[in-house]
Amino acid sequence: MSATASLKRLMPSDIRAQKGAAPVVVLTAYTTPIAKLADPACDVLLVGDSVGMVLHGLSSTLSVTMDMMILHGQAVMRGSDRALVVIDMPFGSYEESPAQAFRNAARILAETGAGAVKLEGGVHMAATIAFLVARGIPVMAHIGLTPQSVNTLGGYKVQGKGADAARLMADAQAVAGAGAFSVVIEKIPARLAGEISRAIEIPTIGIGAGVDCDGQVLVIDDMLGLFSDFKPKFVKRYAELGTTAAEAVAAYAAEVRAKSFPADEHSFFDEAKK
């Protein structure tokens, strides 16, 4: 961001090393001004494919494109100089083969300067994660509720209940064994998330996964109260900026109609006013 930035940007190895030492603080960011605001307080800024739903009005993440992720990734890099920037690989850009995943992940890192990519999947994506890591691409994994699989999961439901717990533990161990530097665990029972966090050696980043994860992530628009269509149980609203903004817009509209804005102080005159 600034030419004189003295702090070195955090790297995937720094995040990995926070396990057992300091909780990993993650928020999404999609734009330069939001990145500027979140960078000083966060360890990781995640350019999530949630950008499609939050900023572009899409009804799921499935139609998010490589070009969208790269454009928003570039904007977030310009607004940050401390946090590690991680960019979601969009649906369809990595599932076909390790070679396809490498080609698209390399393009994301080359065109944005970000430090890592994130992709969804456990046991079935472990070979791809290992392929990327062996070729210089740090990977954050994402297991549990994986929104790109909403159509096969049958909705945005809690994962890992009952007999599914063993499958989720296997997913966590597979992505850790494949060399991921951390793993997002979404919408699973808190007790299982704690067991997984204790069982693997990389930091778990929870969203709807309880307090025993090694870090937490939220969509920033959700926690700021800016994305009002969506209030799942795991979101805590730390502000109500959507309400504040709507009130400001209403006040502006009323003043324009009443001709009380602009006042002299917002206007220009060719002579000093008497």
Ligand SMILES: Nc1nc(=O)c2c([nH]1)NC[C@@H]1CN(c3ccc(C(=O)N[C@@H](CCC(=O)O)C(=O)O)cc3)CN21
């Ligand atoms: N704004 C936003 N926040 C997110 O956390 C988020 C996205 N978008 N988009 C990508 C994925 C999708 N995610 C989701 C989506 C739905 C639920 C969920 O619990 N849905 C409830 C209804 C929630 C509501 O609308 O109040 C459900 O029953 O389906 C959870 C995570 C998480 N991610």
Ligand SMILES: CC(C)C(=O)C(=O)O
């Ligand atoms: C919610 C987080 C983990 C994510 O994947 C996204 O924002 O797309």
Ligand SMILES: [Mg+2]
């Ligand atoms: Mg995502």
